[in-house]
Amino acid sequence: INALRVEPDLGTPARGGLPATTAVRTADGWRISGRKIYSTGSHGLSWFSVWARSDDADPLVGAWLVPKNSPGVSIIDTWDHLGMRATCSHEVVLDNVLVPLDHAVSVSPWSAPQPELDGEGFLWMSVLLSSVYDAVAQAARDWLVNWLEQRKPSNLGAALSSLPRFQETVGHIDTLLFANRSLLEAAAQGHTPAANAAQLKYLVTGNAIRAVELAIEASGNPGLSRHSPLQRHYRDVLCSRVHTPQNDAVLQGVGKAVFAQRAQQ
Incomplete structure (x- = not known):
């Protein structure tokens, strides 16, 4: 269904x-x-x-x-x-x-007061939806790590994974994914308030997009080849931006709540 x-x-x-x-x-x-x-x-x-x-x-x-x-x-x-x-x-x-x-x-x-959003249901929707895009980013990370280990330019004589620049990039990606894992696990274990559901989606999907972007930047043309799964991961992860709630609505809602809370104090 x-x-x-x-x-x-x-x-x-x-x-x-x-x-x-x-x-x-x-x-x-x-x-x-x-x-x-x-x-x-x-x-x-x-x-x-x-x-x-x-x-x-x-x-x-x-x-x-x-x-x-x-x-x-x-x-x-x-x-x-x-x-x-x-x-x-x-x-x-x-x-x-x-x-x-x-x-x-x-x-x-339609004329009746609309029922309040099911906060817990919305939180789980955010967790499940965001997990899809986090998994896409994990797949992009795995592809990049494997490619960096196998790619050995003739003028280098060693794998790209031996270079500090690429180690830093992978470290950046893994840190973004660590943040996602922490957010998703906390929500799944009941530690995240339902009021933060939209922010969860915003943060996890934003981190996922950035992680795949970093993989694209590091791999260059090989990553954008139609023969590479990385280009598919990039196309897929960008779809997170059009899923409800969209970023502008998330941030506006958070800001509105801040001022509403201050007005009640």
């Missing part, structure tokens, strides 16, 4: 707005119609959690559970991104798809 939220016209719901995807209540159940893009895992999923709105004057907004094999569900293979190509994040089209009435979950009227 995965959540299908992003739409062609609205974009990411993290920036606000109502979904265009509609759920119409009938005697038989809900009839759902709409289009969702960036539907990660599309072909491999069994269930879709579809963010939609009812057709009421004051619409219900939330998630409807849709089995992937339901009549009216189709997947258009539109995912053609630079990075994370294997995520199969294609477009999902729902054409009058029928689901039972009890498949409307966590829905509430």
